[in-house]
Amino acid sequence: MIAELVRSILEGDPRAVAQAISTVENEPAEAQTLLSALHAKVGRAARIGITGPPGVGKSTLINEMAVREQARGRRVGVIAVDPTSPFTGGALLGDRVRMHKATDEGAAFIRSMASRGMAGGIARATADAADVLDAAGKDVVIIETIGVGQSEIEVSRLTDCTLVVLSPESGDSIQAMKSGIMEVADLIVINKKDRPGADRLMHDLRSAFELGLRKRNVEMIQTSAYNGTGVPEVLEAVDRYLEHARTSGSFRERRRRILGHRLRSACEFMMRQSLWDRAGAPRMLDHATEAVFNGSRPLYEAARDLLKELSS
């Protein structure tokens, strides 16, 4: 059963890939077996993070990037964990999936993932889903996240290269600075470059970098993703970034760091599971909750007792 699924994934069968990603999302324990079976085939794909505030045009940019990557013979997978992305589907109140140009024109695999309620967090699920796409033979895996929120920023730390996308609209740069996404930027894309304020934004960002808000300089590219302007330059910059990272050894170091991080999270996830799967755990938790609720026990003392009880 699993052997067949593994074979189909390795052949790049989109249905098998979709099934595997669902398993990653919903059944983390089963997913572990699956991922272990795929393990020897993982590592070849370049993982590109695309992050930024809502409305800056991340999905349009990704679409254009995917079309061009495919045109030069590269297989592309996209994982969208941005709830505001048109890729995430979920059409509500007249909202429509605005574009799937990449899938229409070629073999890009686009998959949205819920950004909430996922066992073990979005970062775990996203990295695992990227492993599946990698094993399925994608050359490039693009991960779209919204550049707001603790868990979402964590996701963009799990890629080989992260692009922060901004637009000249008011407040974007400030919001980006404050929310911490600038710290994960390897490249900056200023989309909607025809709108007023694009040069100003670029200037402001440069000043911020010069003021030492970031240690190293970061390349900035202006685009109009809706008509493709600047998109080839973005792809070239990504290639250049990865090339340089491979040469300097930072690529390997970063991948090792990411694995360390994932390993740590995986341990914590397994530990949490074994803790609450233990017989009697719900009853013990109820008792402890009641003691805190009726005021007879402080929260953290109750937690310490409960942990002792659960681990005994």
Add this chain to the structure above:
Amino acid sequence: MIAELVRSILEGDPRAVAQAISTVENEPAEAQTLLSALHAKVGRAARIGITGPPGVGKSTLINEMAVREQARGRRVGVIAVDPTSPFTGGALLGDRVRMHKATDEGAAFIRSMASRGMAGGIARATADAADVLDAAGKDVVIIETIGVGQSEIEVSRLTDCTLVVLSPESGDSIQAMKSGIMEVADLIVINKKDRPGADRLMHDLRSAFELGLRKRNVEMIQTSAYNGTGVPEVLEAVDRYLEHARTSGSFRERRRRILGHRLRSACEFMMRQSLWDRAGAPRMLDHATEAVFNGSRPLYEAARDLLKELSS
């Protein structure tokens, strides 16, 4: 030392409160002792969550709410975990803290918390900080979060009443629906009601509710927070909501559920700490990482081995 800090907090001394919240943010282990000492004095304050997309005017609304609450003799504490909030300070690129009317005019305590890199997560830190403000004698604790992001939505589940703030600007309602914040809404505030589309937004939301996207009906209030229009109605609606919840018993049930959730998180947090504080843990993690990195061991198998080693 701690006895003195506890006494100052209970007297409502703002500097002691600030120090305690810093401890909650940065030194969770010390914070546990402090919170245990405050425990008997926690539980009186109403905890109100204010969440919504960036730019809808949450901070302006909170400011107006705080001013009015103070005018009727209530002490207010505000915790902002929204990186786009003007309360969060961190003036960058000419951005300014736009308003602190509430603090200028009275005794509101406004505190921003970083929404990233916090040990044990934002939800833990925010709930603990609310406990501190509660013990310090605040009648109302308002928690501002950005309505995007997994961890941020979790925060708004830890309050007695959550207001989702939207504005008629394009896409807000859709974004809110998709990101899952509508699920946490106890009241909906449509701010910037003078802008075109406010009635349309209200109508769309009503249709969505009628379509069964939400089980119970949710009161909606239109405001223009910048000049205070509708703000008294918001406060009345919150009072009404809490009053009804207290009468029906759902208030107690919700607090019990929140404590259960916090207790669970506290256990996991303590467990994580004891796991990685163990002698030799960094070396064991490095070894395991190397094995995954060089391809000799799949990630989840290495994690299982590592967990066994760490727990032995």
